[in-house]
Amino acid sequence: MHVDVQTVRRVFEDVLSGSMSRELADRWAFAVILKEETGVVTYSPPGERERIWAGVMYLYGVNTMKAPGEYLHSDNDIKAAMNAKLDEAAAGLAAMPLRVVEQWPSQRFAG
Amino acid sequence: MTVDPDVHVAPSLDSQVGADVSTERPAAFAAVVVQIKQTSPPASASQRLSHERLHEIDRVFFGPFFREKYGRGGDKALQNDRIRYYGMIQPADEGGELAGRRYVHEFDTVTGCTRGWHETVDRSGNVRQIRPERNDGSARHYQFDSNGRYRGSW
Numbered sequence: 145m146h147v148d149v150q151t152v153r154r155v156f157e158d159v160l161s162g163s164m165s166r167e168l169a170d171r172w173a174f175a176v177i178l179k180e181e182t183g184v185v186t187y188s189p190p191g192e193r194e195r196i197w198a199g200v201m202y203l204y205g206v207n208t209m210k211a212p213g214e215y216l217h218s219d220n221d222i223k224a225a226m227n228a229k230l231d232e233a234a235a236g237l238a239a240m241p242l243r244v245v246e247q248w249p250s251q252r253f254a255g
Numbered sequence: 256m257t258v259d260p261d262v263h264v265a266p267s268l269d270s271q272v273g274a275d276v277s278t279e280r281p282a283a284f285a286a287v288v289v290q291i292k293q294t295s296p297p298a299s300a301s302q303r304l305s306h307e308r309l310h311e312i313d314r315v316f317f318g319p320f321f322r323e324k325y326g327r328g329g330d331k332a333l334q335n336d337r338i339r340y341y342g343m344i345q346p347a348d349e350g351g352e353l354a355g356r357r358y359v360h361e362f363d364t365v366t367g368c369t370r371g372w373h374e375t376v377d378r379s380g381n382v383r384q385i386r387p388e389r390n391d392g393s394a395r396h397y398q399f400d401s402n403g404r405y406r407g408s409w
Contacts, residue, residue, distance in 0.1 A: 171392060180324070197324065201358060202345055205373040208356050208386055209396055210347070212409045216356060216375060218349045225345065 145179040148188040149230055152199035156226040159206065160219055166207035173204035198229040317362060325360035325371075336365045344376060354378045377401065 158164035179185045187193040202225045210216040326340030342358040360371045375384035397408045
């Protein structure tokens with residue numbers, strides 16, 4: 145399974161435009177997580193894995209409700225999260241100390 | 256997280272779990288640094304690690320697998336050999352008394368099984384709602400009051 149920033153951004157945008165339900169976005173993110181657990185997800189480019197994962201983890205559970213029929217997150221929340229995770233995270237990464245971010249520990253162990 | 260005196264880990268965020276309702280921010284995260292103190296080798300091949308020691312090794316070994324993915328908000332070792340990894344809180348600006356949600360990933364060091372759920376927390380840090388990941392993919396919310404009493408589900 146291949147995931148890149150553009151794909152994650154598209155899911156965010158589809159949710160915001162209403163062309164994708166939050167439930168579907170949640171299931172899409174969960175599918176990515178399941179694949180990640182089995183080590184078959186590749187991130188492109190590899191250096192953006194942190195941004196991609198942050199976006200996926202936000203979308204997982206984006207359909208959480210605070211009351212029946214009432215979502216916890218507003219569209220503004222989702223838009224802010226999209227910008228923070230997919231844009232500003234890049235600046236945060238650049239400021240981080242040098243470390244290996246291209247692979248999860250499991251992938252590093254697997255060689 | 257309590258660890259064996261012979262095993263040193265970088266300061267964790269355990270104390271922050273549930274202590275406040277800080278929301279996700281692009282703060283630098285601590286790299287996992289694990290140093291295992293040199294100890295005497297077993298006297299014989301038949302000498303086994305203690306049950307407790309085995310669990311500590313499990314924690315040190317498996318921790319990095321989950322901490323990077325799920326434990327940015329901290330982790331907590333439970334007495335039943337399980338470790339919970341907490342994600343950062345995703346804020347909900349219009350959530351009223353609810354501050355936001357976080358994903359929690361639980362790892363059983365004995366069986367190797369994992370499970371996860373979403374928690375919705377209020378502005379005091381109390382868990383007010385959980386939404387387990389169910390096998391059939393359906394989303395069911397279980398609600399609690401500010402004192403932790405179960406109120407119902409939908």
